[in-house]
Amino acid sequence: MGKRDMERLNTRLSSYMSNIHETLQILDQTPTSSLQKLSWDDVIKIGEQLSKQATTAGMLFTGERTEVKALEENMEAYFNVLQGLLLHAYGSTVGAGPTLTSNVHASIKQAVDCSFMLWRECVSSYGSRNKELKLNVPQRVGTVWEACSALKKTPATNIVAIGRAMTQVAVSMKDVLREMKELEPSSSEPADGADDADDDDDDDDDDFGKDLSPEEMKIAILATQIVSEVVTVIKELIRSITTMVKKENFDETDAVESLEKLLKLCRDVGAQVDELGACLYPPQEHPAITLACEKMSNLTDEMGKILESLNGFTEAFSEGCKTLEKALEMIRLEISNSSVDDAVPQDSSELDVVAPMQNLAVQG
Template identity: 25%
Template structure:
């Protein structure tokens, strides 16, 4: 077989495995776990999954080395490399499917996302190899191989049960809420009429700029105060819940696991609602939009606190701050409504 024909056949083999991996990736992204009536050993799952991830990383390295320098592998060796790569991918996806929803939807979502990232990394590596002259090593190949290694390495950092998975969600969402509050605080501290330093001192009062599209009026600032109070209540709720989960979170039974999932789901709703409120507070302020977003965030916080109250993470000490935050939400909601409706 000529060199050109060999190169072409090797490319066909690589293209076939790429198509297979893309199909597997799509199935993992959208597929469901295989629930079984038998006992599930979580420790055994993690041991097997980590072995599968390590195998994928090793196969990706072999593939890069084989096609990055001459001589190219023979057609037979190239097919063996492709088959070995595909086998490692199939093993990884199969082990992922072992993880049942009963271990926690939140945990399963994070394992799924990590698995998909590995599959996407391998698919990208294959695309780079196919797009480069076979037998040459490019910076893009090195980068793509490093991407696969990085995606595989992150499995060691994944939470091992649903309590840890919820804490990952809370950490992420708390950061988003905190950023929204800090940005608003920064804007308020710096805010002024941005054109006041370019207006002539002797300008007639009648000619002074009459709109406030780019800065807050005094009434705007009054309305913002209880809105900030609601946003801070959201941040406090996340902080307090994190501590409660660390202290009381339990994964021993299906009901406790499901409650952790409920907390994760509503936590993911909170940061977008805080962002929506923060964005509508910037000038020019639309009071009807502010009132709508205030009401939405307050309702969400009340529902969040009720879910916390009825969950196993809420003990006697937690009940105190739950009740306090419920009062804070009601107070800021009513105060905001009064200020918005004033003189309207």
């Protein structure tokens, strides 16, 4: 294959990729409500066509004697299908909230990125005698298959997208909960020998989170209970929404904004759970723990108000919030008592000094 043929293929490829980049800019714009909403099922079907086109491209570009014209025709067909995929995906986002739109964009961007990598590999490998280079093409075809297959797992509605996002928040909270349960009090056993002081720093890393004082351990146990209750609240929130959307009078279009607010509140609670977990390692940060707990209380209260406005408030959610509030109050009291204890002098000589000072009067 001559240099001129390679230039033709590269020029064609650059042109198609430029057009796709321009179309991608459209996806960043919110479609007007007057635009006809397209089905995500159609997007999936176009994705299947793209997979077939990728297979054909892989076979042609790894062949020994394929005419450049045939390659150009295949390239044109592929990018026409890819263009259609982008436009249909855009049409499917009519009435979509930020969460669903973000899911759609991520899936489509993955298909585009894999397509670009495939075609760069195809053009580079065409006519080459480098066997390793040719072996890269089937691998790139595989990534396109995976990207197109992932379209089937992409949420097709706002409800599904928001529900999955809330579930992910709960999963992240469970990770924090698992780490919190691994916190341990410091060992009361004496060191085995003087050589222990010369151990590697890795030993200190292994003991990180295992040297809490009895007082700190009390706080850690109470905090663990709080996070456990928060996970329950999020689960009940998801159940409440699931029950609500099954009602005959439920209108997803009217509810999207409120559901997005609930998701944001979930994520904000998740951020406070992370903060709470980080504050438990010694030395514990009691003011930060108290603040995180206060924010959690306010955030869950706001969740309840939004659920009520959607007529989705349930008794199970209410009970979950009440149990959480009790757990939050317990840690507040423990921290308050701990602060009082810390403020009381324990040394008798110190008490001797403090008592007379309390009786001093400020002279004018």
